[in-house]
Amino acid sequence: MLDTLIPHFQMVSDSSFTLQELHGHKERKSTGTGHTLCHICVPCSEGEISNTTDSDLCQKCPDSEWPNEEKDACMPKSEDFLSIENDMLAVIFSFTSVIFSIITISIIGIFIFYQNTPIVKANNRNLSFILLITLKMSLFSVFLFLGRPADLTCKLRQVFFGIIFTVALSSVLAKTIVVCIAFKATEPGSEFRKWVGSKLAYSVVLICSSVQVLHAIIWLSNSPPFQELDMDSFPGTIIIQCNEGSVLAFYLMLGYMGLLAGVSFILAFMVRTLPDTFNEAKYITFSMFLFCSVWICAIPAYLSSKGKHIVSVEIFAILASVIGILSCMFFRKCYNILLRPEINTRKHMLSTKS
Incomplete structure (x- = not known):
């Protein structure tokens, strides 16, 4: 029984790792539709970050901040107005x-x-x-x-x-x-x-x-x-x-x-x-x-x-x-x-x- 489960867990782990490499940023776990012990990783929603691998939930950035490209930290939002220095x-x-x-x-x-x-x-x-x-x-x-x-x-x-x-x-x-x-x-x-x-x-x-x-x-x-x-x-x-x-x-x-x-x-x-x-x-x-x-x-x-x-x-x-x-x-x-x-x-x- 253990011999049949070990390859299955390894497959999930490898799949999870591959998805993280594919997306290039932090993700959270999502419960799969099959076995209850299985999960897949999905990107955090817009405006949210996850600074830990395989996190159950993503954290929402404050209103004045926005996730970086990796979605593992919140950064201050850029300000937009008609500026002599920049426009x-x-x-x-x-x-x-x-x-x-x-x-x-x-x-x-x-x-x-x-x-x-x-x-x-x-x-x-x-x-x-x-x-x-x-x-x-x-x-x-x-x-x-x-x-x-x-x-x-x-x-x-x-x-x-x-x-x-x-x-x-x-x-x-x-x-x-x-x-x-x-x-x-x-x-x-x-x-x-x-x-x-x-x-x-x-x-x-x-x-x-x-x-x-x-x-x-x-x-x-x-x-x-x-x-x-x-x-x-x-x-x-x-x-x-x-x-x-x-x-x-x-x-x-x-x-x-x-x-x-x-x-x-x-x-x-x-x-x-x-x-x-x-x-x-x-x-x-x-x-x-x-x-x-x-x-x-x-x-x-x-x-x-x-x-x-x-x-x-x-x-x-x-x-x-x-x-x-x-x-x-x-x-x-x-x-x-x-x-x-x-x-x-x-x-x-x-x-x-x-």
Whole structure:
């Protein structure tokens, strides 16, 4: 009887050893379907380890750790976020933000130096300065989205970007309204003449921006953004990201900016062909069309992304929007100011109108 059992136990032992060699990591015993003394070795389940051979049970790793390749020890999970040190995309975003910040500062310098010329004065130079400064600050807001998220940066990034960009769009809207009223005021007996002036433009910027500021205060008071650790989306990886706190508040912020851009686009489109030497309505039309197109395309990509890819989509949308507004509204003006000074004179403006 013993002679018949010994070969059987040897076979199980050898088979068990072979399976361990085959899998290359620790395993646990599993009761076979035949003789009660027999067992086979099976790999530990995902997220579990066994540091002893022929163990009956595997041990589950803590939430912040993950098994190594041999599944005999738990190792800290890798952390995933958009880092300047490790992600080339973050470096590209940073470089782009810095370059266009320098370009924006250069445009501000040009407008200050030529502030008394017709091109700069034609469509309210003070609104142009407000718009340029807010675009520069929007470019700097990109750096709030880079690096390891924390509760403070999570609260600042969306609120800061939302308020600053709202001021920029309010300036564009004010410019558009000024252009519309200026043409209406030229009609004999027009009641729009009493609205001509800088007070209306500043009022538009102040009122439209105040709505977003009030929204931001309510957002931060009731359900502010916070740091979130996503340990389940990708095995072995902790995704460090920002939870917006209130998804509704986030999309209300974007929706309000879209409303301002849409109204500016419609008004500018209506007066884009009216005759004037320095009518910038057509530039506003192109810039707001580009702004709306970028964010309409970005939202589906934002919803279908996770982790640092969500951040990348939003940064790309911010950069594309700012670059689009700069390109459409200021590059041609700077070209005319610097390279075509003969048209930047009052004499040329009067001769063109006549």
